[in-house]
Amino acid sequence: MLMNRLESIRRHPLYQESCQKILEAEQNRIFCLHGMEHFLDVARIAYISVLERQSTLSKDLVYAAALLHDIGKWRQYQEGIPHELASARIAETILADLPENERFTPEETSQILTAIRGHRKLRPDAEALEHLLYESDKASRACYACPSCALCNWKPEKKNMEIKI
Numbered sequence: 099m100l101m102n103r104l105e106s107i108r109r110h111p112l113y114q115e116s117c118q119k120i121l122e123a124e125q126n127r128i129f130c131l132h133g134m135e136h137f138l139d140v141a142r143i144a145y146i147s148v149l150e151r152q153s154t155l156s157k158d159l160v161y162a163a164a165l166l167h168d169i170g171k172w173r174q175y176q177e178g179i180p181h182e183l184a185s186a187r188i189a190e191t192i193l194a195d196l197p198e199n200e201r202f203t204p205e206e207t208s209q210i211l212t213a214i215r216g217h218r219k220l221r222p223d224a225e226a227l228e229h230l231l232y233e234s235d236k237a238s239r240a241c242y243a244c245p246s247c248a249l250c251n252w253k254p255e256k257k258n259m260e261i262k263i
Contacts, residue, residue, distance in 0.1 A: 103200045104161050110192045113165075119172035128246040130239055132168040140164040144234035155227055159206055163213045163231050166192065186214045237262070 170184025
């Protein structure tokens with residue numbers, strides 16, 4: 099069931115359409131991109147953290163949140179909607195539309211959507227998955243190796259300027 103849920107997300111027509119729209123919107127972007135490579139980087143970093151911390155968060159929950167966390171980025175580019183809100187809306191539609199035997203529970207769905215909405219700015223009372231997604235999203239960026247780092251508008255304290263383990 100683990101891979102079926104994740105593959106159902108990846109193969110969902112709205113997911114595919116949104117990935118394509120992000121790719122088109124970012125074709126000339128010189129800064130961080132928001133495609134499958136980023137989604138999987140975030141997922142893998144997050145799950146390594148789960149294992150290191152001996153957390154009880156499930157692998158498919160972590161991967162689902164990571165696969166969906168920036169899926170609405172194209173709406174930010176086209177409509178000015180904050181991408182965490184657009185992503186949560188798109189994710190909610192996709193998650194509700196999964197085959198019945200591959201759906202996440204209402205509690206899992208709530209955790210995923212909360213994590214997506216909170217991945218840009220960490221709330222003081224962030225849920226475990228929300229905190230993990232926030233950290234992993236930031237850790238996925240190799241600013242120290244980016245040729246456009248000097249032009250990036252991220253605050254210096256948010257940039258990853260060294261390899262951290």
